[in-house]
Amino acid sequence: MAMPHFEHHQPTSLEEALDILTRHGAEAKLMGGGTDLVMKMRAGALEPRHVVGLGRVAGLNRISYRDDDGLVIGGSTRISEVAAHPEVRRHYPALAHACSVMATPQIRNMGTVAGNLANAAPSADTAAPLLACRASVVLVERGGRRQVKLTDFFKGPGLTDLEPGEILEAIRVPAPPNRCGSAYQRLSERSQVDIAAVGVAGFVALDLAGAIIGVRLALSAVAPTPVRCPEAEAILEGQIPTPELLRRASAACVRASRPIDDLRASANYRRSMVQVLSLRVLEQCLALAKGEASPPA
Amino acid sequence: MAKQNIDLNVNGFTYRVAVEPWRSLAEVLREELGLTGTKVGCNQGDCGACTVLIDGRAVSSCLTLAVEAHQRQITTIEGLAASPDQLHPIQQAFIDHGAVQCGFCTAGMILSAKALLDQNPDPSEEEIRQGIAGNLCRCTGYVKIVEAISAAAQTLRGPREER
Numbered sequence: 001m002a003m004p005h006f007e008h009h010q011p012t013s014l015e016e017a018l019d020i021l022t023r024h025g026a027e028a029k030l031m032g033g034g035t036d037l038v039m040k041m042r043a044g045a046l047e048p049r050h051v052v053g054l055g056r057v058a059g060l061n062r063i064s065y066r067d068d069d070g071l072v073i074g075g076s077t078r079i080s081e082v083a084a085h086p087e088v089r090r091h092y093p094a095l096a097h098a099c100s101v102m103a104t105p106q107i108r109n110m111g112t113v114a115g116n117l118a119n120a121a122p123s124a125d126t127a128a129p130l131l132a133c134r135a136s137v138v139l140v141e142r143g144g145r146r147q148v149k150l151t152d153f154f155k156g157p158g159l160t161d162l163e164p165g166e167i168l169e170a171i172r173v174p175a176p177p178n179r180c181g182s183a184y185q186r187l188s189e190r191s192q193v194d195i196a197a198v199g200v201a202g203f204v205a206l207d208l209a210g211a212i213i214g215v216r217l218a219l220s221a222v223a224p225t226p227v228r229c230p231e232a233e234a235i236l237e238g239q240i241p242t243p244e245l246l247r248r249a250s251a252a253c254v255r256a257s258r259p260i261d262d263l264r265a266s267a268n269y270r271r272s273m274v275q276v277l278s279l280r281v282l283e284q285c286l287a288l289a290k291g292e293a294s295p296p297a
Numbered sequence: 298m299a300k301q302n303i304d305l306n307v308n309g310f311t312y313r314v315a316v317e318p319w320r321s322l323a324e325v326l327r328e329e330l331g332l333t334g335t336k337v338g339c340n341q342g343d344c345g346a347c348t349v350l351i352d353g354r355a356v357s358s359c360l361t362l363a364v365e366a367h368q369r370q371i372t373t374i375e376g377l378a379a380s381p382d383q384l385h386p387i388q389q390a391f392i393d394h395g396a397v398q399c400g401f402c403t404a405g406m407i408l409s410a411k412a413l414l415d416q417n418p419d420p421s422e423e424e425i426r427q428g429i430a431g432n433l434c435r436c437t438g439y440v441k442i443v444e445a446i447s448a449a450a451q452t453l454r455g456p457r458e459e460r
Contacts, residue, residue, distance in 0.1 A: 008301065008318030008364045031365075038360045039341055041319070051318070053365050080354070104431025105409065107342055109354040110361065 032115030181288025308376020345432030348405035398436030
């Protein structure tokens with residue numbers, strides 16, 4: 001299939017990018033690394049008349065972390081840059097891990113975290129860890145900005161809350177409290193390169209007595225969008241973790257999934273693996289929160 | 298739709314080319330600049346045969362629009378050695394260790410190895426395997442490729458670090 005013919009724009013400021021978007025409306029598509037968009041255009045699934053590359057927009061490629069303000073990942077920041085960032089590795093091990101094992105080195109050097117979210121694949125590897133860490137996205141348009149919780153951002157496979165004329169300017173993640181841990185586990189049949197068949201991310205914080213005072217679990221590739229697991233979270237919240245409690249919570253994660261059969265895995269296999277990976281993720285989170293393990297080097 | 302004039306800085310030379318915005322960097326390197334060392338295998342970012350370095354990072358040139366590479370520093374297999382009559386130590390190690398069979402993956406494999414060794418001059422076997430995880434080879438079974446990259450790393454680090 002031949003590529004559609006389009007005009008290509010490389011704005012150097014956010015204002016210029018928003019002007020181009022506003023001028024061309026639904027005929028324009030934003031491009032981060034292009035790893036999803038070029039494939040969709042080549043397959044004939046998208047035929048934009050205008051492609052707006054965000055790679056040269058000033059200020060959009062950044063990572064910053066502050067203890068009071070948390071993490072900010074810019075809209076054109078590459079996946080490999082997030083994976084390598086020391087503060088991300090220290091404070092958000094689930095996200096760092098997802099960004100270092102997804103896809104291939106080449107794709108991680110091209111693709112952006114914002115693009116991974118905006119593309120809204122049910123299997124998006126950065127989505128589950130960001131959901132578990134209570135991330136929000138900052139959407140900017142010519143008239144202003146709004147911040148949307150990631151839990152409200154995904155609307156369906158390939159569908160998000162992003163309006164035409166809006167750019168995903170940044171991802172914001174709150175700073176983690178003391179005594180917490182986060183983890184991400186994914187399965188795919190053919191090594192890490194393949195799209196995930198199941199992904200589970202978790203976050204757990206403990207109080208001084210060892211009770212859970214903050215817990216979030218999120219799944220990818222097992223529902224039309226990446227999803228949180230409220231029932232499992234409610235089972236764990238306020239409790240002292242025991243093997244039995246973790247087993248009940250991981251069983252509840254299965255009930256949050258709505259998997260399908262496809263070429264990567266059967267729905268039944270996915271359900272079984274949600275339970276297995278949820279348990280492992282919770283154990284990893286607890287080990288980190290108790291200081292029994294350190295984030296992977 | 299109109300072609301766009303872009304400057305491609307490839308292997309230290311700047312080429313001014315007029316390209317349609319929808320053409321991939323791999324196509325433009327091969328068809329406009331005649332640099333056919335870069336191979337196109339799957340043309341969908343899975344196989345790594347088209348790997349080139351942009352500003353020192355390994356990327357899939359089949360998924361990169363040529364216009365996006367405007368004024369970036371591009372390294373292809375043709376530009377790896379110090380001069381045309383020499384081989385880069387990674388290239389020499391691939392020959393010495395029999396890491397080339399059909400050769401189709403070789404250029405991309407060597408560029409991924411170059412990006413890896415620039416960042417990590419002394420990688421473990423696991424790190425080498427992760428570094429070339431985006432490059433498929435259907436001939437060798439990877440063992441000799443991993444050996445070659447390990448040997449090249451040692452050569453590039455210099456004799457003092459040999460143990």
